[in-house]
Amino acid sequence: MEERDTPSMTRRGVMKGVGGIAALSMSNATIADAQAAITDSLPSDPHTADTYRSIVDAIVPRTPQLEEELGPEHVPGGLDVELEKFLIWDFNHFQEVRSEMITEKAGGASGPEMPRGMFEVTLDATGLGSDLDAVLDLAGLDLLDLVDLGLDGDALEEHLTFGPVERFEVAFADLDTAAEGPAAFEVTVETGDERYHRVLQNYPYAPVFTLVFDVVAAEFIARGENEDAVSRGNERFPAGGTFVQLSREDRLRCLWTIVEGGTVDRLDELLSPFLPQLGILKFVVMAVNGLHGFGYYTEWSGYGGTKTDTPNDRRLITPAGEVQSRKQSGYPGPAPGYAADWRHAVPGGFEDPPAEELTLPDDLTGDDVLDGIGGDT
Amino acid sequence: MEDPDVVIVGAGADGPAAAARLAREHGLDVLVLEAGPWHGNSKWPKPHADAGGTVSTDPDDLDGKLMDEQFTHREADANDPTWGYLRVGPADHSRAPWFRNLHQNAFIWQVSAVGGTSVHYFGNHPRAYPYAVDEQPHWPISYEELVPYYQLNEEVTSSQQAPITAKEEVFIEGAKNAGYDRIDTKNVTETGWRPQINSVEVPGRETSNGQPLDSEYDGSFSYDDGFRGDTLVGDHFQGSSTPVDAPVRDKARKSSNVGWVPRALDATADPEMGNVALRPNTFVTNVNTVEGAGALEATGVDYRDTWSGKTGTIEADAVVLAAGCIESPRLWLNSGLPDDGWVGKGLTTHWFDWVVGVYSDETIAEINPEARHMDPYVGQNSAVRFDKPGVGGMEDIGMSPGLVSYADYLFTRAGYSFDVEVDPDEPWDTRGYVVGEELKRRMSNYRQTKALLILTDDLPRQDNGVSLDGTFSDEHGAVPKVRWEPHPDDDAKRDELARIAARIHRAAGAEHVHRCDWPPLLLHMQSSMGMGRVLDSNAEAYNVDRLFVADHSALANGVGGPNPTNSGQALALRTADRIASLYF
Numbered sequence: 001m002e003e004r005d006t007p008s009m010t011r012r013g014v015m016k017g018v019g020g021i022a023a024l025s026m027s028n029a030t031i032a033d034a035q036a037a038i039t040d041s042l043p044s045d046p047h048t049a050d051t052y053r054s055i056v057d058a059i060v061p062r063t064p065q066l067e068e069e070l071g072p073e074h075v076p077g078g079l080d081v082e083l084e085k086f087l088i089w090d091f092n093h094f095q096e097v098r099s100e101m102i103t104e105k106a107g108g109a110s111g112p113e114m115p116r117g118m119f120e121v122t123l124d125a126t127g128l129g130s131d132l133d134a135v136l137d138l139a140g141l142d143l144l145d146l147v148d149l150g151l152d153g154d155a156l157e158e159h160l161t162f163g164p165v166e167r168f169e170v171a172f173a174d175l176d177t178a179a180e181g182p183a184a185f186e187v188t189v190e191t192g193d194e195r196y197h198r199v200l201q202n203y204p205y206a207p208v209f210t211l212v213f214d215v216v217a218a219e220f221i222a223r224g225e226n227e228d229a230v231s232r233g234n235e236r237f238p239a240g241g242t243f244v245q246l247s248r249e250d251r252l253r254c255l256w257t258i259v260e261g262g263t264v265d266r267l268d269e270l271l272s273p274f275l276p277q278l279g280i281l282k283f284v285v286m287a288v289n290g291l292h293g294f295g296y297y298t299e300w301s302g303y304g305g306t307k308t309d310t311p312n313d314r315r316l317i318t319p320a321g322e323v324q325s326r327k328q329s330g331y332p333g334p335a336p337g338y339a340a341d342w343r344h345a346v347p348g349g350f351e352d353p354p355a356e357e358l359t360l361p362d363d364l365t366g367d368d369v370l371d372g373i374g375g376d377t
Numbered sequence: 378m379e380d381p382d383v384v385i386v387g388a389g390a391d392g393p394a395a396a397a398r399l400a401r402e403h404g405l406d407v408l409v410l411e412a413g414p415w416h417g418n419s420k421w422p423k424p425h426a427d428a429g430g431t432v433s434t435d436p437d438d439l440d441g442k443l444m445d446e447q448f449t450h451r452e453a454d455a456n457d458p459t460w461g462y463l464r465v466g467p468a469d470h471s472r473a474p475w476f477r478n479l480h481q482n483a484f485i486w487q488v489s490a491v492g493g494t495s496v497h498y499f500g501n502h503p504r505a506y507p508y509a510v511d512e513q514p515h516w517p518i519s520y521e522e523l524v525p526y527y528q529l530n531e532e533v534t535s536s537q538q539a540p541i542t543a544k545e546e547v548f549i550e551g552a553k554n555a556g557y558d559r560i561d562t563k564n565v566t567e568t569g570w571r572p573q574i575n576s577v578e579v580p581g582r583e584t585s586n587g588q589p590l591d592s593e594y595d596g597s598f599s600y601d602d603g604f605r606g607d608t609l610v611g612d613h614f615q616g617s618s619t620p621v622d623a624p625v626r627d628k629a630r631k632s633s634n635v636g637w638v639p640r641a642l643d644a645t646a647d648p649e650m651g652n653v654a655l656r657p658n659t660f661v662t663n664v665n666t667v668e669g670a671g672a673l674e675a676t677g678v679d680y681r682d683t684w685s686g687k688t689g690t691i692e693a694d695a696v697v698l699a700a701g702c703i704e705s706p707r708l709w710l711n712s713g714l715p716d717d718g719w720v721g722k723g724l725t726t727h728w729f730d731w732v733v734g735v736y737s738d739e740t741i742a743e744i745n746p747e748a749r750h751m752d753p754y755v756g757q758n759s760a761v762r763f764d765k766p767g768v769g770g771m772e773d774i775g776m777s778p779g780l781v782s783y784a785d786y787l788f789t790r791a792g793y794s795f796d797v798e799v800d801p802d803e804p805w806d807t808r809g810y811v812v813g814e815e816l817k818r819r820m821s822n823y824r825q826t827k828a829l830l831i832l833t834d835d836l837p838r839q840d841n842g843v844s845l846d847g848t849f850s851d852e853h854g855a856v857p858k859v860r861w862e863p864h865p866d867d868d869a870k871r872d873e874l875a876r877i878a879a880r881i882h883r884a885a886g887a888e889h890v891h892r893c894d895w896p897p898l899l900l901h902m903q904s905s906m907g908m909g910r911v912l913d914s915n916a917e918a919y920n921v922d923r924l925f926v927a928d929h930s931a932l933a934n935g936v937g938g939p940n941p942t943n944s945g946q947a948l949a950l951r952t953a954d955r956i957a958s959l960y961f
Contacts, residue, residue, distance in 0.1 A: 096476070249813075286483065298452035336610070345549065
């Protein structure tokens with residue numbers, strides 16, 4: 001049931017991406033012409049896919065233990081409908097970056113233009129001692145700096161891995177700041193024996209977040225905040241990094257440290273190079289959880305093979321009331337109306353006087369204002 | 378329209394009400410510019426795929442069957458914040474939404490479209506608590522002054538007491554058992570429960586077979602077959618274009634695109650009235666001003682077409698901002714207009730929370746002998762409420778399961794319920810995110826589950842609001858940066874309301890009560906350009922003549938907790954009268 005993109009499928013996606021960028025650079029092709037080729041499928045690199053798969057598995061798991069009590073329809077989980085693709089699609093369509101707003105000038109933004117470097121990142125783990133060394137190199141830090149930041153460099157080095165990812169790059173594709181329109185980005189992920197290359201119309205947040213989650217997870221483990229044993233060489237999500245090595249509940253506890261645990265502050269200097277702005281990570285954790293509601297428990301999986309097409313190209317293959325999650329909730333799907341019993345609670349309706357005859361008490365103070373705290377009034 | 382008297386920025390809940398009033402009562406020509414798409418208009422048959430027409434002035438352009446095609450009532454189709462047909466973003470669905478920089482565990486829920494966020498509201502249409510209007514020092518006008526405008530708005534929007542179906546009977550059972558009395562007035566000064574005042578027509582006002590709409594009804598719900606009124610579908614957050622086949626103006630739920638837009642366009646068709654033109658897909662990027670006699674004076678706006686990128690300028694004798702609590706201040710600030718400290722500030726959002734009750738079949742059968750389940754998707758989404766002026770309110774909610782799973786179990790500031798300890802003195806069993814096997818177990822009880830939405834009376838505070846982001850910009854300038862944090866007083870009020878909600882669930886016989894402890898949900902946004910702070914008692918800017926604000930951002934506070942649509946629209950109607958009186 002748990003279908004996955006195979007490397008060969010992913011390479012076909014690369015070819016589509018390359019075709020898309022070729023169209024984009026043709027003088028008589030519009031962004032809209034090129035866009036369909038760029039975003040019409042969603043193969044992702046295996047590190048990204050497995051990281052989101054591990055989150056889906058934690059929030060909407062397969063539950064064979066419910067079969068006897070609730071029925072066989074309650075067994076499948078989010079991975080059975082490829083919910084990770086929903087998360088990846090939504091994050092990759094989260095923010096449009098406009099070509100004409102980009103400047104080649106370095107440094108902070110002043111006025112409406114945004115520096116090119118803010119949206120480009122290259123993490124290179126080859127030729128360096130460890131994945132932590134690659135992060136330090138990217139951040140312009142060394143191990144001694146970590147001490148100043150209050151971080152345990154040795155522990156981070158021991159725990160941090162991006163799995164098979166050896167090189168990760170996000171770069172503008174054929175940026176022309178003289179032309180108006182959404183900028184396209186190239187995402188390149190190299191593993192020991194594969195190279196994944198995609199062109200996307202929006203900033204590719206989905207794969208970037210997964211690297212961030214690995215760093216956060218390494219610090220989570222280094223601080224001893226995991227409650228369950230770490231599982232190196234996780235066979236369920238073999239392409240993931242540190243994050244997927246956590247137990248289901250620890251993955252969620254780890255994400256929560258971003259919201260409540262001060263992670264963003266502690267790791268600010270390490271993580272800043274990964275993202276245009278780190279502050280959105282708390283919003284991201286809200287979305288990582290909430291998107292399961294917008295994905296799994298809606299009719300999204302009913303779009304079948306079109307579910308990661310652009311919205312106008314999606315077609316409902318399975319009726320809205322018959323998708324997997326709807327069988328689990330008992331909701332029949334939208335209807336034009338319901339034959340149901342109803343009544344009016346105030347017989348005859350409210351009879352308030354016209355404005356000129358309105359008499360309200362002179363001593364409006366609110367009812368109990370705060371006196372009633374405790375809920376007993 | 379080349380030379381309007383008034384240009385209104387935004388055709389959301391409030392802009393069309395102001396436009397209709399200016400044209401119908403005062404004979405003015407009004408151009409309304411809307412950044413989002415227009416659903417149910419024959420000039421835009423594929424509003425998300427094709428640029429369509431430019432401007433519509435004719436009520437005959439409105440097409441209810443087209444709206445039925447566009448509003449599928451499917452949850453992901455409608456409500457996904459990234460690609461749903463009801464989102465904040467360009468009409469072109471191959472593009473991402475408009476970015477707002479939010480550094481919080483929080484969620485902004487708005488819609489850019491003709492009708493604005495009212496396109497996905499539940500139709501709840503209560504008035505402000507009189508206390509909230511009269512006792513706040515920054516309100517420059519009295520409650521009594523708003524009442525005639527409330528009455529006008531309630532008439533146009535068919536506002537009336539909501540129908541009570543199975544899920545509401547459960548709430549009423551709980552409220553009565555907990556000792557609360559029924560309130561029989563729209564002007565609420567005391568604590569109690571009452572049916573919602575909803576801007577949705579009476580259920581089955583005329584049924585297709587001439588029989589009552591009840592559980593025995595077996596007729597058609599199609600307008601073409603003679604059905605009139607509400608069809609009792611709880612799909613309001615998906616756009617709810619019922620009865621199917623009805624003309625736009627005869628759809629049961631009077632979101633602004635149904636209630637006010639046809640009425641505004643009718644003015645154009647009437648030679649005795651002024652003209653209204655409405656132009657969607659048009660993002661206003663600048664308010665133009667000249668130095669006047671001692672003050673700046675607004676002269677018009679610059680805009681950008683969201684499909685073609687073409688820009689232009691419109692001149693008018695008065696400019697009205699109705700772009701909402703985020704975009705109105707953003708436009709102000711991006712236009713470089715003067716800010717003496719409160720532009721964009723004082724944002725209130727009702728400090729929401731959400732308390733969920735799960736009931737057994739037996740309990741439901743005792744309350745509703747004829748029903749096996751509550752079926753939260755049957756009936757209006759929210760048809761009964763609780764009011765406690767000075768503290769806030771709450772409302773009973775039923776929705777479809779995608780929305781329920783998100784709101785009930787996947788949106789919290791408390792952490793994961795498997796780690797959250799619950800104080801044994803509190804009246805709820807669990808709190809926080811519910812995930813894994815437990816989430817699936819709870820969702821298997823969807824048809825016996827409903828929630829109470831807490832609407833806390835939060836007050837305007839200068840730390841909360843909208844500013845220009847220093848990092849990101851889009852084709853319209855610096856993006857908005859949004860921040861909202863609760864004040865300890867608001868936390869205390871919210872805790873009280875959550876306890877009352879849990880006790881109402883208990884008193885109705887709930888088997889399990891879950892407090893979500895929501896983080897900020899920026900849905901009922903108000904007062905970021907508040908009267909008494911940025912605006913005077915005419916809703917005209919203190920610092921710029923001929924520039925008015927007629928959206929919920931002009932409200933001086935959160936109206937005490939009740940849903941703000943009726944108050945925002947009533948104030949916009951009053952502002953239209955003030956504009957005509959001052960300048961025409």
